[in-house]
Amino acid sequence: MDDARLRGALLCGALALFALLYAPQPLLPRLAEEHGLAPGTAALVISAATFGLAVAAIPLGTVAQAVGRRRIMIGAVLLAEALALVLPWLPSFPLLVGVRLVQGVAVAGVAALATAHLAEESGGRGIGTAMGLYVAGSALGGMTGRIVGGVVGDLAGWRGGLLAVAGLSAAFTALFVALLPPERHHRRQPLRWRPLLGGLGAALRDPELRGPYAIALLGTGAFATVFTALPFRLTAPPFLVPPALAALAFLAYTAGTATSALAGRVADRWGRLPVLLGGLVLCGAGLGLMLGDVLALVLGGLVVFTGGFFAAHAVAGAWVGARAPEAARGQAGAVYQFTYYVGTSLGGVLGGAAYGTWGWTATTALLTGFLLLAALAALRSSPGRRAGARSVPAGGAAAGRTAG
Structure with missing residues (x-):
């Protein structure tokens, strides 16, 4: 019962936070x-x-080892929602950016802890399936926030769009707080920095975890670039799509919701590496379809790209949760989230600049390079390709099977 409540709570938390x-x-x-x-x-x-x-991500993941994850996650969700209600009333763009920075810190209170919390509280049972459900929630939340914000924003201005999303997220925030069960298995460590930082060092030194970290950085950089440039591309010639309709392109996130949950189950059964590489291949195919100026192909390519990305992300996140030792599980999850959102930040700014300077074709070539490097990192980190690497169960139905 508590496992179902935990999964439901984290699903609601992901819906609320990623919409915001x-x-x-x-x-x-x-x-x-x-x-x-x-x-x-x-x-x-x-x-x-x-x-x-x-x-x-890393400081919160480290501190949570000492104070408990539930307390941090509940406070973080409430702060993110409060800031969302303030954002539409801010008078200047620099102030908007500053408050968004703080809101991102609040979101980290769940995003950086979810992988470790799921792995620890579920006892490793079906971690791939559970992580897939959480990533599906993040995909659905991101899609909902973008669509509601875009459609309402086209009718009532950007402030109205942000308010509409804040109101929707408030309902999921209340469900998250009500459902999240007390911690059962977390062993709090005294807030002594040397052992906590030792766990962080172990998370950084593990060569098998470098592949998921690289996938988080490079894959998310590509993903953020596509979704940052897309509104500008669709509303400009030759497409000239109205903003409200352009926002509906984010329905492509439904593909991510489906593939992340499916990828977790398949990886539990057959191993992570084939599923992860398959997701990256789908990303590349989607980029190829988006190269032309045919709207139907662009939208179809976006669906393929999004499905591939979320499949790879779900598998990489579960890989970290299963591989990391108990003493460093929180820090390893935090490092994964750190690399993931560094990729998002750089992809948003650099990708937007690349698109504005060189156009879509050159940006696609850059993103293809990102995906190739991510695939190479996954191959190099696979335990089957590393002499002496220890086996790690994929989780759930595949307990005891060598990962990758």
């Missing part, structure tokens, strides 16, 4: 027009939040 995190993305063209900004500058509204998340 990405709600401004379809509103970037409106913000750029109102404040006279270039695409890369307007993207700071997204990148500031993801940068705050990245910076806070």
Whole structure:
């Protein structure tokens, strides 16, 4: 019963937080027009939040080992929601960016702890399936925030769009607080920095974890670039799609919701490496479809790309949760989230700048390079390709099977 409550709570938390995190993305063209900004500058509204998340991930993951994860997660969700209600009333763009930075720190209070919390409280049972469900919630939350924000923003301005998403997220925030069960298995460590930092060092030194970290950095950089540049591309020639309709392109996230949950189950049974590489291949195929100026192919490619990315992300996150030793599990999850959101921040700003400077074709070539490097990192980190690496069960139904 507690396992079901835990999964339901983290699903609601992911829905609330990722809706808030990405709600401004379809509103970037409106913000750029109102404040006279270039695409890369307007993207700071997204990148500031993801940068705050990245910076806070490791400290929060470390402190949570001592004070408990539940307390931090509940406080973080409540703070993120409170800031969401403030954002639409801020009078200047720099202040908006600053508050978004703090909101990203709050989001880290769940995002940086979810992998470790799931692995610890479930006892490793079906970690791939549980992580897939959490990632599905993050995909659905990101999609909902973007669509609601974009559609309402086209009718009521960007402030109205942000308020609509804040109201929706408030309901999921209440469910998260009500459902999240007390911790059963977490062993708190005294807040002594030497052993806590030792766990962080172990998480950084493990060569098998470097693959998931690289996938988080490079894969997410590609993903953030696509979704930052997309509103500008669809509303410009030759497409000239109205902003409200352009926001519906984020329905592609439904593919991520489906593939992340499916990828977790398949990886539990057959191992992580084939599923992870398959996800990256789908990302590359999606980029190829988006190269042309045919709207149907662009949207179809976006669906393929999104499905592939979330499949790879779910498997990489579960890999970290299963591989990391108990004493460093929180820190390993935090390092994964750090690299993930550094990738998001850099992808948002650099990707927006690349698209504004060189256009879509050159940006696609850059992202293809990111995906190839991510695949190489996964291959090099696979225990089957490393002499002497210890086996790690994929989790759930595959307990005892060598990962990868």
